[in-house]
Amino acid sequence: MTSIRKPAVAGQFYSGNTGDLSATVATLLKEAQDWDTPAPKALIVPHAGYIYSGPVAANAYARLQPYRDQYRRVILLGPCHRTPVYGLALSSADVYRTPMGDVPLDKTAIASLDFPGVQIFDESHRNEHSLEVHLPFLQALLGDFSVVPIVVGDAKPELVSQVLDALWGGPETLIVISSDLSHYLKYDDACAIDAVTCKAIEDLDAGQIDHDMACGATPVGGLLIAAKRRGMQVTTLDLRNSADTAGAEGLVVGYGAWMFV
Numbered sequence: 001m002t003s004i005r006k007p008a009v010a011g012q013f014y015s016g017n018t019g020d021l022s023a024t025v026a027t028l029l030k031e032a033q034d035w036d037t038p039a040p041k042a043l044i045v046p047h048a049g050y051i052y053s054g055p056v057a058a059n060a061y062a063r064l065q066p067y068r069d070q071y072r073r074v075i076l077l078g079p080c081h082r083t084p085v086y087g088l089a090l091s092s093a094d095v096y097r098t099p100m101g102d103v104p105l106d107k108t109a110i111a112s113l114d115f116p117g118v119q120i121f122d123e124s125h126r127n128e129h130s131l132e133v134h135l136p137f138l139q140a141l142l143g144d145f146s147v148v149p150i151v152v153g154d155a156k157p158e159l160v161s162q163v164l165d166a167l168w169g170g171p172e173t174l175i176v177i178s179s180d181l182s183h184y185l186k187y188d189d190a191c192a193i194d195a196v197t198c199k200a201i202e203d204l205d206a207g208q209i210d211h212d213m214a215c216g217a218t219p220v221g222g223l224l225i226a227a228k229r230r231g232m233q234v235t236t237l238d239l240r241n242s243a244d245t246a247g248a249e250g251l252v253v254g255y256g257a258w259m260f261v
Contacts, residue, residue, distance in 0.1 A: 004102070005093035005122075005149075009129045013049040014136060018099045025140045028054045032062035033237070038261045039067040041232065042175035042223055044201065044216075046255035047078060047130045052242045053180065053255045059238040060257035061137040064174070071142050071174045073106055075167045077150045077160065077219040078130030078178030085153035087117030088163060089124035096149060098132070100139045106146040109167055117159055124151040130178045130216070138176075152219045157206050160222020161229075168226075177223050179216025181241075181254030190241050194254040198239050201258050204228035227260050235259045 010016035015024060028050070045060045046053035064071065080089070090110050095102040125131070131149045138145065148167060152160060164175060182193045193213055200208035206221035206228075214220055227234070237257040242248045245255070 003092060003094045005091055005096045005125055007098050007132060008127045009132055010099050013129055013133050016099055021099050021136055022140065024050060024054070025136050028058035029062050029065070029140065031055065032058040035063070037063050037235070037259065039070055039171065040064065040174065040259045040261060042177065042227065042260035044177045044179060044220060044223070044256065044258040045134060046180045046257070047133050047178045048180055048242070048253060048255065052246050052248070052253065055245050056238045056240055056255040056257050057137060060259065061141055063237070063259055064141045068142050070171055071145055072172040073109070073146050073148065073169065073174070074138055075148045075164065075173060075175045076131050076134060076178065077152055077176070078128070079216040079219065080124055080128065080151050080153040081130060082127040083123040085121050085124040085151060087119060087153060087155050088159065089121035089151040089153060090119065091125045091149055092120050092122055093125070096132070096135060096147060098135045098139065100136050103135055103139065104146045106148050109148050113163060113166060115159065115162060117155060118163060124153065125149065134176055134178060152216070155218055157218055157221030157225055160219050161225035164222055164226045175223065177216060177219045179214045179220050181214050181256055182212070183215065183253050184251040187241070187243050187252055190252045190254050194239060194241065194256065198236055198256060202234050202236060204234065223260070232260045
């Protein structure tokens with residue numbers, strides 16, 4: 001019997017209707033900046049409701065369109081917002097379900113992750129949005145692919161980098177790090193802090209990013225450590241906030257998108 005991780009935020013962060021969701025994703029991708037870029041090995045992408053972070057996310061995911069047949073596996077890491085976990089939480093599910101269908105988990109890869117602090121803990125996955133919201137974009141863009149979803153809790157970036165090293169693979173493997181930036185600041189303050197975060201990411205400087213700057217500071221830091229070790233190049237694709245995308249007044253949340261090759 002197939003074990004299914006059911007969608008937790010369909011109808012909230014994005015439409016729960018298959019047709020509406022597909023149309024929304026298609027529109028966001030169509031409106032994304034049309035850059036001719038190499039195939040990304042890794043992306044940093046925001047994870048808020050599509051009305052807020054969707055345009056920024058699309059500017060990252062649009063980079064995958066010319067390479068849709070290359071990718072067969074996505075390593076997806078995001079921070080824990082719901083059920084706390086020590087270390088990194090894996091899922092025992094067979095598939096992650098969205099209104100656009102089921103994405104199989106790479107069970108062999110998950111079983112291979114024998115690290116202290118890395119464990120199966122389904123409770124952290126059950127209501128977590130930081131991974132789920134990326135799947136409709138990936139389903140719209142890629143052919144057949146599997147996913148390794150990892151919720152990152154109380155852990156060191158070095159552990160994340162070790163897990164990424166173990167899962168790195170070749171051109172068939174894409175790494176997606178899920179993170180928003182500053183939270184609930186005045187517009188100018190958010191822009192200033194997000195600019196510092198952006199510079200740290202461009203410099204592959206994991207030590208300069210904390211959780212006040214990015215909710216996904218730990219998985220972001222893990223990617224930066226791994227990327228620096230490999231001499232990767234980083235491109236900033238987008239840097240905005242909720243006032244820029246949704247016209248929300250008052251305190252804002254920052255969003256950014258980066259590509260690593």
